[in-house]
Amino acid sequence: MKGLMQNNLAMMVLFSIVVLSAPIWANPIGANYPDLLQKFAIFGIFAIGYNLLFGLTGYLSFGHATFLGVGSYTAVWSFKLLSMNIIPAILLAIIVSGIFALIIGFLSLRRSGIYFSILTLAFAQMAYSLAYSVLTPITNGETGLQLTQQDPRYLDVLAGVVVEDGLPSTNLFGMLMKANGGYSGFYFAALILILSFYISLKIFRSPFGLKLKAIKSNQTRMKYTGFNTKPYLLTAFVISGMYAGLAGGLLASIDPLAGAERMQWTASGEVVLMTILGGSGTLVGPLLGAGVIKYFENIFSALNQAELIEVFSFMPEFLQNILVFICTPFVGEGWHLTLGAIFMLVVIFLPGGIIEGLQRVSGYIRRLVGFDKEQVNKESKEERA
Amino acid sequence: MTHILNITGVNKTFGGLHALSDVNLQIEKGETHAIIGPNGAGKSTLLNCCIGRLAPDSGSVTFNGKNMIGMEPHNINHAGMVRVFQTPEIFPELSLLDNVMIPALAKRDGVFKFNPFRSMIFEHKIRDEAMSTLADFSLDQYYDQHAGSISRGDKRRLELAMGLVQHPTLLLLDEPTAGMARHDTNRTIELLKSEKMQSMTKVIIEHDMHVVFSLADRISVLARGHIIATGTPEEIKNSPQVKEAYLGESDNE
Ligand SMILES: Nc1ncnc2c1ncn2[C@@H]1O[C@H](COP(=O)(O)OP(=O)(O)O)[C@@H](O)[C@H]1O
Ligand SMILES: [Mg+2]
Numbered sequence: 001m002k003g004l005m006q007n008n009l010a011m012m013v014l015f016s017i018v019v020l021s022a023p024i025w026a027n028p029i030g031a032n033y034p035d036l037l038q039k040f041a042i043f044g045i046f047a048i049g050y051n052l053l054f055g056l057t058g059y060l061s062f063g064h065a066t067f068l069g070v071g072s073y074t075a076v077w078s079f080k081l082l083s084m085n086i087i088p089a090i091l092l093a094i095i096v097s098g099i100f101a102l103i104i105g106f107l108s109l110r111r112s113g114i115y116f117s118i119l120t121l122a123f124a125q126m127a128y129s130l131a132y133s134v135l136t137p138i139t140n141g142e143t144g145l146q147l148t149q150q151d152p153r154y155l156d157v158l159a160g161v162v163v164e165d166g167l168p169s170t171n172l173f174g175m176l177m178k179a180n181g182g183y184s185g186f187y188f189a190a191l192i193l194i195l196s197f198y199i200s201l202k203i204f205r206s207p208f209g210l211k212l213k214a215i216k217s218n219q220t221r222m223k224y225t226g227f228n229t230k231p232y233l234l235t236a237f238v239i240s241g242m243y244a245g246l247a248g249g250l251l252a253s254i255d256p257l258a259g260a261e262r263m264q265w266t267a268s269g270e271v272v273l274m275t276i277l278g279g280s281g282t283l284v285g286p287l288l289g290a291g292v293i294k295y296f297e298n299i300f301s302a303l304n305q306a307e308l309i310e311v312f313s314f315m316p317e318f319l320q321n322i323l324v325f326i327c328t329p330f331v332g333e334g335w336h337l338t339l340g341a342i343f344m345l346v347v348i349f350l351p352g353g354i355i356e357g358l359q360r361v362s363g364y365i366r367r368l369v370g371f372d373k374e375q376v377n378k379e380s381k382e383e384r385a
Numbered sequence: 386m387t388h389i390l391n392i393t394g395v396n397k398t399f400g401g402l403h404a405l406s407d408v409n410l411q412i413e414k415g416e417t418h419a420i421i422g423p424n425g426a427g428k429s430t431l432l433n434c435c436i437g438r439l440a441p442d443s444g445s446v447t448f449n450g451k452n453m454i455g456m457e458p459h460n461i462n463h464a465g466m467v468r469v470f471q472t473p474e475i476f477p478e479l480s481l482l483d484n485v486m487i488p489a490l491a492k493r494d495g496v497f498k499f500n501p502f503r504s505m506i507f508e509h510k511i512r513d514e515a516m517s518t519l520a521d522f523s524l525d526q527y528y529d530q531h532a533g534s535i536s537r538g539d540k541r542r543l544e545l546a547m548g549l550v551q552h553p554t555l556l557l558l559d560e561p562t563a564g565m566a567r568h569d570t571n572r573t574i575e576l577l578k579s580e581k582m583q584s585m586t587k588v589i590i591e592h593d594m595h596v597v598f599s600l601a602d603r604i605s606v607l608a609r610g611h612i613i614a615t616g617t618p619e620e621i622k623n624s625p626q627v628k629e630a631y632l633g634e635s636d637n638e
Contacts, residue, residue: 008504203501207490210479210505214487217476224436224474225547226462226491235499 008201015197015284019190023183031295034182039294041189042250045196047274047286049243052200053236054272055281056209058216060117062268063104063124067097067241069131069263071248073138076145076258083155084168086177086188086253090246097245098238100127105237109230112219124268131260144259170253177254185254192250196243197287203239204283212236216281244271266336273343279355288354293339300338303331389414389555389586390435390466395444397430397610404430405441406610412555417577417587419597422607428590429471431607432557436468437461448555459496465554469547469561471590473540477533481524481543484532485515488547518550522576538569545573549582556582558589562596574599598622606630 005011018025022040026032031040050064071093078089108119131139139145147167156168170177177185203209215222215229222229252258261267270293278289303311305328312320330338350357390412397405404427412418420428433439435446437458446453448466456464476484489511494500519525522542527535532543541561548556561577562570570593576582577589577600591597597604598618605615608630614621621627 199501202504205505206501206503207494207505207508208499208501208503210483211487211490214476214479214483217478218474221474221476222487223458224438224462224468224470225488226459226496226551228457228459228496231497 008205011201012194012198016194019194020187022190023186029295031298034186036294036298037186038182038189038250038254039298040291041186041193042247042254043271043274043290043294044193044287045189045250046244046247046271047278047290048193048196048200049240049247050271051240051275051280051282051286052203052212052243053240054275055286056204056212056216057233057236059109059112059233059237060272061108061120061237061240062117062265062272063108063120063122063127064240064244064271065263065265065267066104066124066127067101067244068248068251068267069127069258069260070097070100071245072252072258072262073131073145073248074245075249075252076147076256077138079147079153079170079252079256080151081154083153083159084161084170085155086170086172086249088155089170089253090192090249093245093249093252094242095245097248098242101238101241101245102234105234105241109233109237121265121268124263124265128260128263128265131263139258139260141260144257146257170256189250189254192246196246197283201283208232208235213281273339277343277346277353279353282353282355285353285355292354296338296342297335300331301333301335387413389449390588391445391447392431392435393445395431395434395441395446397427397434397439397441403610405434408444408607408610408612410605410612410615412586412588413603415584415586416602417589417600419601419604420588420590420607421592421594421597421604426607427610428607429559432468432559432588432590435461435557436466462491462551463496466557467548467551467553467555468557469544469559471559471563473537473544475532475540475543475547477531479532480529481519481532481535482512482515482528484543485518485546485550486511489515489518489550492551515550518546521549521579521581522546523572538565541565542569542573542576545576553585555586555588558587558591560590560592562591562593570596 019041022037023032026037031037046064046068050061053064054060074093074096075086075089078092082088104120104123108116108123111119131141133141149163149167153161153168161168172184172188175184177188211222211227211232215227215232219229248258248262251262274289274293275286276289277292278287279285305324308324308327308331309320312323315323328334330341346353352359388411390410392408392410395405395408396403408427408431410431420431422428430439434441435448435453437453437456440454448461448464451464453461453464453466476487479487486508490508493511516525516528519528522545524535524539524543524546527539532540535543541564545558545561548558562573565573574596577587589597589600591600601618603615604618604621606613606621606624606627613630614624614627616624
């Protein structure tokens, strides 16, 4: 298995199969609807990109939602001004968020450690209040940026596309994103996810990626080894910002509106949680983290007191009351409370995240079937590297 | 010009402490120059002033005729002056092989290179070079272990390998054998004397007189921030000044 995973092609084939067959395996866990599957893919991309900064270099950014938001706004503007085709929207989202990342990264990377994190947080808060109020002409403030029938859509007009009535829909050269019950949107996001994962895999296994890992390990040493670490960090920052912009552009491609709440600090915090929960610095960990968080968010945030009473109805009434009383704060609006608790448990008991948990389990199983213990230890050590 | 490194009139103070006072030192091409002196004499500080970790208060440091003061550490490295640290500075989370491949990559890629689509698997040349350097230091059997997990002596040798793989014009070694067992020390001496390293210009800070006298072409003695003598090992051994300031002291230890 390990040897197979070292092979890029084998890894990509396996990964593609798992992603594209999601509608099948998500069925038994009750996650088989395009809205949720798209979220898995899009936030997976966001987390994969974030991991290229945080996982590889150790620089903890608290402001990546800014780039997600910028990507969404850019995409919606592209729908309004250029075309309902998602290709220009997504390309522009990547480029514009990349420019934002270049500026914010350049300024924030003048410091490291906690000061870097605070700087990114400060920039993110600035961006949020700009979007929420100051830049209302561009962002439409509180209401959020939406399509209107009067939008010029110059490219579409040039191409002779006519919108009969109502609002036009996002499409890929004519194929609507909401076609096939929304599965078109999912498969498009899934293909982009596969491409994003491939790029991340290549970076991880390149000399460039190795140098980023070395910066995380001992930046001072890197300087005396002959590397200018600043441009390395800035490049990683911009790439991860572009991934976030891509994710934001995809969100807008599936549902063409953009609001400031997408840039709020809780959204920045969420991608940090995804990455750490899954296993920061590992290839697939952040993706798992994104999936797990979005899956449980979907379940817990939909629950309410009435449903809890239903869930515990098999119990004697006084027990039922107690459990409902305890659980109520953790569901619905209180889902973040559950998330916080899960996160604390993982950080305390499984600092390597879900990936470490899986490795422990597979190591345990292998020992049970009589695999050489030493080899198992050695492999899990390598995996972490 | 035969002087590869030229240190003239260097001063460095920390608060009220004169760590270096008017230090003059010329390193000749090809020589192994030892710097000895009691703890706290300013030896490490002197090296720090050469490689850009500290800026001297006054004085000049030129390497190959180029001014080094104010230069960024990574540029000093590429100029050909490489430092091996007193406390091992390695990449503890990475494998030994990666630890040696990184300085080899620095040599090839320069201060910055963006090559995210090149695969490490195809870096045969760099890997072979790193592997053979590890083999020179008898570290090749642990090549895939984390550098943080090996013994202290091995870490110091690993750092030496990291410096050597860059083929520097001038290698600055800060107590390369400190904390090593006798047989480890002897192996390190053998390595430093080996053919590959013999032609390289080296500055070695060392406490162990056995190491100093078996390696050095010339010796400088640093005491309380002053160079009190420079000369051949014979001259240093017989200098009354040195005996008083340093050798005498260590005889009593
Ligand atoms: N960065 C620093 N800040 C303050 N004092 C320092 C610093 N580096 C060295 N010193 C002081 O300078 C003196 C010389 O130190 P050092 O060069 O490390 O001595 P040596 O290497 O000869 O043992 C010591 O007294 C040490 O405490
Ligand atoms: Mg010292």
